[in-house]
Amino acid sequence: MPMLPKHRPAGWTTLAAAALTGLLLSAGALAAAESSAPGAAAPAAVPSPSPSANRWWAAFEEPELDRLVQRTAATSPAAARSTPAVHNPQATLPPSAQVVLAFIGMRAYGARAALAADLADTLAQERSALAASAPTRDTGALLEEITRRQQATAAIGQHYLAQRERYAELLAQLTEAPGGQAHASLRLALTEPRLPQFHARVPARLPMALLLGRADVRLAQLEAAQWQRLSGDGAGAREAAQLLSGWITPMAPAWPAGQPTAEQPPSPLAATLTSAAEDVAQRLQLLQAAERRCAALAATVHAGELELQAARERSAAGTAGDIAVAERTARLLAEVDALVAVRTELAVAWVGLQLSLGGA
Known part of the structure; x- marks a missing residue:
């Protein structure tokens, strides 16, 4: 997994609970309409869509998330606020789903803000290397292009920070507890701008009997x-x-x-x-499509890491300059950002599947 930098901005703003539904809908809209052919015979064993009958969010293997969900279910009146669900606009998301989606949004935008900050640093290095090199007739145009990219990167970085802060504020509202306990747990969760992911096995198909969990x-x-x-x-x-x-x-x-x-x-x-069954099949399709895109982008990022290593070796040997290294670093950061976005889709698709199965 690519290592992300540890930029840790602070400050919260307000977010309506409807943002949770927006996170679900955006992931669904981006998923490709792909299908899987049914097998002729039932497999000997079918992976469960949940690692635990009562704690489906344990698939993320996040101790802080587990504590936040448990505290919300037990103590937080804010978790009872109505939020439209994807498969039924008149229903409400259960407290666990509200917390998990807010957590995913906070972590995803935190990771992307950190990548934007790294890209800004890389562009500054590229600009310095270009300015220090022997001028050519293209130097002026290249410097202008870097300036445009720096401005765009700064704008998108501020957007990511604002989104991260909004989801963090919502998560703080959902996890209210006496004595500031939820605030302390949330601060621990905020210190890790890692790629959002889950560790459960994506099932190829599901037993119809799981529908008995739906209201x-x-x-x-x-x-x-x-x-x-x-x-x-x-x-x-x-x-x-x-x-x-x-x-x-x-x-x-x-x-x-x-x-x-x-x-x-x-x-x-x-x-x-x-x-x-049709509702669950659609959610399962979105989950499987997101998993395929994750695998493809992970391969792209791995290839990019190898290319960057080769560029650094050429630079150390004197056969390539710092500008080439900076350009390849910038491309790799863009590839990692795309991977973060798709891993976010994968995480949200998992939540959508759980909701369609009646997860609480």
Whole structure:
């Protein structure tokens, strides 16, 4: 993993809780519409979409995040504020999701602000090296181009800092606790501008039975059980049981053999399961697409690191100048920034999948 610099700006401003939904929506909008072909047979073992039945955020392996989520769930009234959810605009995000999304936003923008600061330093070095070199007819134009890049870098760096501070302020609001305990924990979390990532295995497909964690499916089950008691008709329950024995794969049909037709429509419970499966399949597709982009960009960054090392070796040997090293450093920083952005998408896509499965 590329090592990020330790720039640690301070200062908080105000952010409405709706920014959490914006973080979810932006990650979904950037994901490519890719699909996976379903397998012919069920695998022997399927990775769980959550490393823990009750602590899905543990996939990030962040002790401070774990403490902040637990404190929020137990003590913070701010966590009860309504925030529209992605799959249901009328629903609210659970406290854990609010804290996790704010944490992701804070860490992501902190990492990108640190990269922008490093790029500003690199451009200053490139400018000094160019000014000290023998002038050519292109020197003036090159210096002007560096000046434009410095101005753009300063502007985007300030934007990243403002976004980081806004998410930090929201996280502080969500993790209120007596005696300043949450503030101390938050300050510890702020000291690490690392790449946002999670360590869970991205599943290729998911058991339909995981849909039983959704509130809409549980309600439909309740209604189906009441209807069965009143009417004695258990066809809907059998149909649902058949569905729940299947799998959810990205863009794959939820129905097994014997798909209902217009003449034989599904029961209300089966229709709810189908709709829920489509929602989860879309979230799973976004997660898998983000993982593929992460792998591709990670390879690009690794190649860039090797090229920068080679440029430094040429500079030490006298066959290349400091300007070439600075230019390759600037390109590498841009590549790492792109990787941070996509890893943020990956992290947010994980949260979206958990929410679609009824995660709390």
